[in-house]
Amino acid sequence: MNEIANYFIAFFILAGAFLSMAATLGVIRLPDVYTRNHAASKAATLGVMSILFGTFLYFYFLEGHFNSRLILGIAFVFMTSPVAGHLISRAAYHTGVEMTDRSVHDALKNAKHMTASKDTE
Amino acid sequence: MLDTVIHIALFCLALSMIGLIYRVIKGPSIPDRVIALDAIGINLIAIIALISIVLKTNAFLEVILLLGILAFIGTVAFSKYLEKGVIFERERDR
Numbered sequence: 001m002n003e004i005a006n007y008f009i010a011f012f013i014l015a016g017a018f019l020s021m022a023a024t025l026g027v028i029r030l031p032d033v034y035t036r037n038h039a040a041s042k043a044a045t046l047g048v049m050s051i052l053f054g055t056f057l058y059f060y061f062l063e064g065h066f067n068s069r070l071i072l073g074i075a076f077v078f079m080t081s082p083v084a085g086h087l088i089s090r091a092a093y094h095t096g097v098e099m100t101d102r103s104v105h106d107a108l109k110n111a112k113h114m115t116a117s118k119d120t121e
Numbered sequence: 122m123l124d125t126v127i128h129i130a131l132f133c134l135a136l137s138m139i140g141l142i143y144r145v146i147k148g149p150s151i152p153d154r155v156i157a158l159d160a161i162g163i164n165l166i167a168i169i170a171l172i173s174i175v176l177k178t179n180a181f182l183e184v185i186l187l188l189g190i191l192a193f194i195g196t197v198a199f200s201k202y203l204e205k206g207v208i209f210e211r212e213r214d215r
Contacts, residue, residue, distance in 0.1 A: 013126055013171070014130060020134055020137045024160075027140065027144050027157060033153050033156070037152075045163065048163050048166055051170055052170055058123075058174050063177070065179070076190070076193075077163065077189050083193075088156055088159070088196055092152035095152070097150045097152055
């Protein structure tokens, strides 16, 4: 039982560490703030949730107590990290951070113009 | 086996935090830096979980929740400041 639990814990922790490194590679390599936000807020969230789940399995199977704070931590990271990514990306768009040259379409351009004209009224 | 795996994972997380610090220093715009700081906070949660496995204690697990809440509040405050110029707005009719 404990040997099988060992393999599951190792799998979840290694998957989480790999996803976290992938998120960092995206944050370093991608060309503009929106794509970086895409990498950071998805891959880092899933990586941390995976590591927390591995830690939960460790404390449940090997130490023998059910730790509800880790479950709460998983739920909290799952809820708040995409919301934080959305908020900072919206703030970047409204403060006029440029998209990369390779982007072909800006569907929000008219909406931005409308809010700007509404502010001047 | 598990000990080796946890140390490898800690090394990977340390590498990824170095990369994020590079983005905090270099990032051309302010939202880049805020995104990288938010990801550093999220990575610190994972590091604390792994360190509590290494030390075989469950005394640090409150810190996970605390860091999650603090990273979220910090990012929300920064994005509100960047967008509107204030964090706490005043009441309008008085």
